[in-house]
Amino acid sequence: MFEYAPAPESRDIVDIRPSYGLFINGEWVEPQGEERHKTINPATEEVLAEIGWASETDVDRAVQAARKAFTTWSALPGAERAKYIFRIARIIQERSRELAVLESLDNGKPIRESRDVDLPLVAAHFFYYAGWADKLAYAGLGVDPRPLGVAGQVIPWNFPLLMLAWKIAPALACGNTVVLKPAETTPLTALAFAEICRQADLPPGVVNIVTGAGATGAALVAHPGVDKVAFTGSTEVGRQIARTLAGTRKKLTLELGGKAANIVFEDAALDQAVEGIVNGIFFNQGHVCCAGSRLLVQESIAGDLLEALKRRLATLRLGDPLDKNTDIGAINSAAQLAKIRELSAAGESEGAERWSPPCPLPDRGFWFPPTVFTGVAQSHRIAREEIFGPVLSVLTFRTPAEAVEKANNTPYGLSAGVWTEKGSLMLWTASRLRAGVVWSNTFNRFDPASPFGGYKESGYGREGGRHGLEAYLDWNHR
Amino acid sequence: MSERLVVRKTYKLFVGGAFPRSESGRSYVVTSAKGDFLANAARASRKDARDAVAAARKAFPGWSGATAYNRGQILYRVAEMLEGRRAQFVAEVVQADGVAAKKAGELVDAAIDRLVWYAGWSDKIGAVLGSANPVAGPYFNLSSPEPTGVVAVLAPPMGPLLGLVSVIAPVIVTGNTCVVVASERAPLPSITLAEVLATSDLPGGVVNILTGHQAEIAPWLAGHMDVNAIDLTGATPELAVTCEESAAENLKRVLRPPAGPVDWLVDPGTERMAAFLETKTVWHPIGT
Numbered sequence: 001m002f003e004y005a006p007a008p009e010s011r012d013i014v015d016i017r018p019s020y021g022l023f024i025n026g027e028w029v030e031p032q033g034e035e036r037h038k039t040i041n042p043a044t045e046e047v048l049a050e051i052g053w054a055s056e057t058d059v060d061r062a063v064q065a066a067r068k069a070f071t072t073w074s075a076l077p078g079a080e081r082a083k084y085i086f087r088i089a090r091i092i093q094e095r096s097r098e099l100a101v102l103e104s105l106d107n108g109k110p111i112r113e114s115r116d117v118d119l120p121l122v123a124a125h126f127f128y129y130a131g132w133a134d135k136l137a138y139a140g141l142g143v144d145p146r147p148l149g150v151a152g153q154v155i156p157w158n159f160p161l162l163m164l165a166w167k168i169a170p171a172l173a174c175g176n177t178v179v180l181k182p183a184e185t186t187p188l189t190a191l192a193f194a195e196i197c198r199q200a201d202l203p204p205g206v207v208n209i210v211t212g213a214g215a216t217g218a219a220l221v222a223h224p225g226v227d228k229v230a231f232t233g234s235t236e237v238g239r240q241i242a243r244t245l246a247g248t249r250k251k252l253t254l255e256l257g258g259k260a261a262n263i264v265f266e267d268a269a270l271d272q273a274v275e276g277i278v279n280g281i282f283f284n285q286g287h288v289c290c291a292g293s294r295l296l297v298q299e300s301i302a303g304d305l306l307e308a309l310k311r312r313l314a315t316l317r318l319g320d321p322l323d324k325n326t327d328i329g330a331i332n333s334a335a336q337l338a339k340i341r342e343l344s345a346a347g348e349s350e351g352a353e354r355w356s357p358p359c360p361l362p363d364r365g366f367w368f369p370p371t372v373f374t375g376v377a378q379s380h381r382i383a384r385e386e387i388f389g390p391v392l393s394v395l396t397f398r399t400p401a402e403a404v405e406k407a408n409n410t411p412y413g414l415s416a417g418v419w420t421e422k423g424s425l426m427l428w429t430a431s432r433l434r435a436g437v438v439w440s441n442t443f444n445r446f447d448p449a450s451p452f453g454g455y456k457e458s459g460y461g462r463e464g465g466r467h468g469l470e471a472y473l474d475w476n477h478r
Numbered sequence: 479m480s481e482r483l484v485v486r487k488t489y490k491l492f493v494g495g496a497f498p499r500s501e502s503g504r505s506y507v508v509t510s511a512k513g514d515f516l517a518n519a520a521r522a523s524r525k526d527a528r529d530a531v532a533a534a535r536k537a538f539p540g541w542s543g544a545t546a547y548n549r550g551q552i553l554y555r556v557a558e559m560l561e562g563r564r565a566q567f568v569a570e571v572v573q574a575d576g577v578a579a580k581k582a583g584e585l586v587d588a589a590i591d592r593l594v595w596y597a598g599w600s601d602k603i604g605a606v607l608g609s610a611n612p613v614a615g616p617y618f619n620l621s622s623p624e625p626t627g628v629v630a631v632l633a634p635p636m637g638p639l640l641g642l643v644s645v646i647a648p649v650i651v652t653g654n655t656c657v658v659v660a661s662e663r664a665p666l667p668s669i670t671l672a673e674v675l676a677t678s679d680l681p682g683g684v685v686n687i688l689t690g691h692q693a694e695i696a697p698w699l700a701g702h703m704d705v706n707a708i709d710l711t712g713a714t715p716e717l718a719v720t721c722e723e724s725a726a727e728n729l730k731r732v733l734r735p736p737a738g739p740v741d742w743l744v745d746p747g748t749e750r751m752a753a754f755l756e757t758k759t760v761w762h763p764i765g766t
Contacts, residue, residue, distance in 0.1 A: 246723040437758075438761070442761055445615070445617060449614075456706070456729070460731055465621065470752075476749050
């Protein structure tokens with residue numbers, strides 16, 4: 001392995017305030033609740049800022065602001081709404097390096113990913129939906145689709161700004177106003193986005209950001225002034241939200257957990273498959289709901305594939321997220337690290353074989369080495385539960401039918417991967433996988449034009465593409 | 479000469495293509511709109527509901543894997559069979575709803591026409607709801623609708639034939655299979671419809687029909703972990719809330735009851751089909 005000199009991206013480009021309030025009606029306001037929490041850099045445990053957590057009263061204020069703004073925002077011609085969203089997209093491009101550094105500081109992901117994946121996709125998402133704002137009548141959702149009202153949106157910590165973009169861009173394009181709650185461990189880029197809304201002269205109240213944890217999110221989704229709820233996060237919380245919304249007229253979309261199978265057939269291009277497996281489970285430290293966390297490899301090539309995979313994993317660089325050569329950054333929080341450790345320990349105690357490349361871990365911060373479990377049975381917890389970390393479970397199969405059966409043997413259905421050089425086998429497999437996204441001979445590709453979302457307990461509704469508009473429009477009226 | 483005594487029909491359930499009685503041995507009295515005795519309908523139990531779900535699950539791979547053309551042909555065949563029994567259905571609708579024969583005729587005609595309308599959707603809905611997505615990179619990227627799976631359907635109390643056909647056809651034309659809880663008040667046309675389905679080349683288990691008390695059967699379906707979606711069209715407001723809460727357990731897709739009374743004669747649009755479809759997006763690199 002080559003030696004690399006440290007190549008850290010400068011953090012001087014970001015200007016983090018010591019403390020943040022809530023962004024309501026275009027203004028920074030102090031939360032009425034007493035709770036304030038620190039957000040930290042998971043790579044160093046250094047405190048980055050103090051964050052006010054919104055109480056029920058604060059959430060109510062934000063929803064009222066959004067309600068008030070809805071009247072004028074929804075009445076604006078689509079072409080004018082589009083221009084605001086285009087403006088936002090441009091400002092994100094202009095400030096993309098700053099936002100990438102901020103994201104890596106707050107989240108722990110490598111700068112290479114925040115800079116080359118997250119931020120370009122964020123800007124692209126706003127560009128994509130900006131263009132829809134004045135074309136909604138052509139979206140195949142009736143001749144007069146109407147906005148729903150106020151969208152209450154709750155997003156996770158794994159792709160903080162990208163998930164914000166997936167939520168806010170289509171909501172605004174369709175004429176809705178928004179109250180968004182970022183995750184408690186990664187609020188900083190959402191708060192920076194509030195500043196971007198001000199730079200874009202977005203009318204006050206169209207976007208409101210309330211920071212906090214579960215209680216803030218629960219208050220938001222239960223608020224009677226909210227017409228639409230969009231949530232990305234765990235299946236357990238998704239269930240609770242679905243229960244809360246029972247009997248209301250609120251529209252709901254959920255993007256929840258996953259336990260994706262990545263199927264490698266014996267005729268696959270081995271080196272490409274290895275890259276796809278690595279990208280599938282070690283991208284973003286495996287903090288990816290659609291991660292290819294179950295490798296299903298055909299028995300005849302299992303030995304060769306695992307050998308090549310282990311060779312490749314030995315070259316991954318774990319460490320400072322701001323270093324441009326880093327492949328694997330920090331685990332986002334102590335709580336998540338504890339969960340990954342617990343499930344990995346269960347993998348060992350249930351009889352699977354654990355392997356990690358030699359990989360020194362930094363002394364401070366939250367870290368977990370890339371890990372592969374072989375000899376995994378379908379009944380093992382590491383084959384059934386979402387680990388949300390850099391841990392791959394390897395299972396084998398003999399026939400295509402067995403591969404499909406094992407792949408579908410999960411309550412989840414978000415994504416799947418298929419590796420084969422045979423087109424007919426690829427399409428046969430893809431058509432039988434009960435999953436919303438199937439990557440064949442690739443993995444973890446995203447695009448604003450491509451719908452994303454799950455089958456079964458991975459949730460419902462789609463984000464991205466024309467399909468993503470359905471969630472933010474009332475198109476059932478006749 | 480004495481008048482000939484009519485041979486009455488025993489109304490049973492329709493599960494897996496067969497017509498069993500309720501395993502519970504129970505029945506309940508069904509009366510006409512005027513209050514006259516019509517029949518003792520089967521009163522389905524929790525176990526009947528489970529059997530129906532098992533039958534629907536068993537039928538799902540074959541039905542969802544059938545070609546869209548084939549499903550369209552079969553739905554059209556159902557319309558043909560219904561047309562052939564038009565007089566029988568008119569008589570049943572008159573009894574159930576107390577409407578005049580002329581009005582009942584219009585409703586039966588509309589039910590037949592609705593089946594023909596949905597039959598034609600089988601091989602078109604994919605083109606309307608799917609898309610080839612222009613992603614920013616060298617990838618082929620295609621989104622297509624796929625059936626959700628097993629759908630529980632609470633049929634509307636009003637419209638014992640037209641309402642029933644209007645909730646079943648959009649679910650099955652796209653490849654779902656279903657368990658229908660018939661109108662509690664007027665279940666008899668649903669079992670006669672089952673006779674039509676049973677003679678239309680529709681594979682057994684694609685449509686399963688239970689009669690009985692919706693409030694008793696529906697919660698078991700709403701909480702059943704092998705049911706993927708639930709249509710609450712016929713549920714009372716209280717039952718709808720209970721069922722939606724139970725449905726959250728395995729994140730069933732829920733079609734809530736309509737906000738007001740439904741005019742089943744109006745063009746239904748694609749909404750009911752879309753409610754029970756998933757979107758699958760397949761990526762593949764483009765290269766040499």
